[in-house]
Amino acid sequence: MRSITQSSFGDTSVLEFAEVDRPRPGPGQVLIKVGAAGVNPVDVAVRAGFYPLLGEPPFTLGWDVAGVVEDAGSGVSAFEPGDEVLGLLAFPAAGNAYAEYVLASANEIVRRPAALTVEQAAGLPLAGLTAWQALVGIARLGEGQRVLIHRAAGGVGHLAVQIAKARGAHVVGTASRAKHALLRELGADTLIDYTTEDFVTEAGPVDVAFDLVGGEYGALSAAVVKPGGLLVGALGANLGITPEQAAERGIGLEAVSVRPSAADLARLTALAEAGRLTVHVEHVLPFAEVAKAHELISSGRTTGKVVLTP
Structure with a gap:
């Protein structure tokens, strides 16, 4: 599968595509086929080395994800293949969301409400x-x-x-x-x-x-x-x-120091289902334009969210 990785800190030129093995879900995990990944200011800070949250490269950025469950590991009963989900993955550890497939803990994700598109859902979690x-x-x-x-x-x-x-x-x-x-x-x-x-x-x-x-x-x-x-x-x-x-x-x-929480995320998606919360997505860009996505975030002038799609 394709993944966006970096082997050093720096400007957007350090972001590059790599072919890596598709991960397999372990106990309590699901494999998600990524439909969209949200881009956040923390992504930019970590990429540049201003906030060395993940230690030294190489690593794959991204914590916000929305997509479809592809496979589920043992012990997972709340989700099954075909479920549309969204979540904040592993933060502050590596979420690896800038990829075509990503692993998530079952207690980090919730079902995507019909009120949100996959792009909006990817912009919601963090x-x-x-x-x-x-x-x-x-x-x-x-x-x-x-x-x-x-x-x-x-x-x-x-x-x-x-x-x-x-x-x-x-x-x-x-x-x-x-x-x-x-x-x-x-x-x-x-x-x-x-x-x-x-x-x-x-x-x-x-x-x-x-x-x-x-x-x-x-x-x-x-x-x-x-x-x-x-x-x-x-x-x-x-x-x-x-x-x-x-x-x-x-x-x-x-x-505030944000942490993954399916319970809190469920309250947010309930507001969306009730018509009381929406996600304004200003830019949807393909993975190939990840550098542009980071530049938009760095400007500090975006309205709402910036989202990447595989």
């Missing part, structure tokens, strides 16, 4: 779980609360907007004005154009701030969180504020 585990697992966001979401139109952000709305929250989002129409469709209540407006003065007091930018945005976001509220950052190494500084302001500070 970004959706990041948003869910931050807003629900950590913040316990609930009815009537106000939440500030930075980069609201990005891969994680646009899903966070919908999750927050499903929880009954008032959603304040930052995004460039060109992306406001989409965000209104997704349920955002108050939108701030970060290129021309100061969110510190425009956002109003919030119960929860979800920072997908990091750095100086951390301290600035803390300024709009109510006493007793919570700032959740997605870039744990670059929160822009210390726990001591947060405590001085009377707010909590947490970092």
Whole structure:
């Protein structure tokens, strides 16, 4: 089968095709014929060596996958060949999703709902779980609360907007004005154009701030969180504020570190089935254009998700 591998860290030129043996599922595993693989900022960081999550190359990138179960190992009763599934694989270990076939643990995947195309399904797991585990697992966001979401139109952000709305929250989002129409469709209540407006003065007091930018945005976001509220950052190494500084302001500070969870993923797909969550896929590219996919992600200006197809 074909797989996209790299033998060194570097720019997109290190990504190359290789012919490798098709893996066989062991106990508790399924073999998935990949229909689409999501591309995330972590992929770019690992490829370049900025975030050596997988150690030294060679390795195959990719953690988001949607496809069809081809075979199941012993002990797997929840899935059988022909089932359409999606999942976040093995993170933070190697998921190997940039390939025609990939192995998955049965407790990392769920069935793909009819409401999502295979491309949308591939864009959901890592970004959706990041948003869910931050807003629900950590913040316990609930009815009537106000939440500030930075980069609201990005891969994680646009899903966070919908999750927050499903929880009954008032959603304040930052995004460039060109992306406001989409965000209104997704349920955002108050939108701030970060290129021309100061969110510190425009956002109003919030119960929860979800920072997908990091750095100086951390301290600035803390300024709009109510006493007793919570700032959740997605870039744990670059929160822009210390726990001591947060405590001085009377707010909590947490970092979300996404992990595979079939249970959480099932809650996300249930929202999709109920018509309360969709995945905006801006670019679908063939594996042969993986370099372009990484360049799009590196720009930091994509709306929603970028997805690869074999």
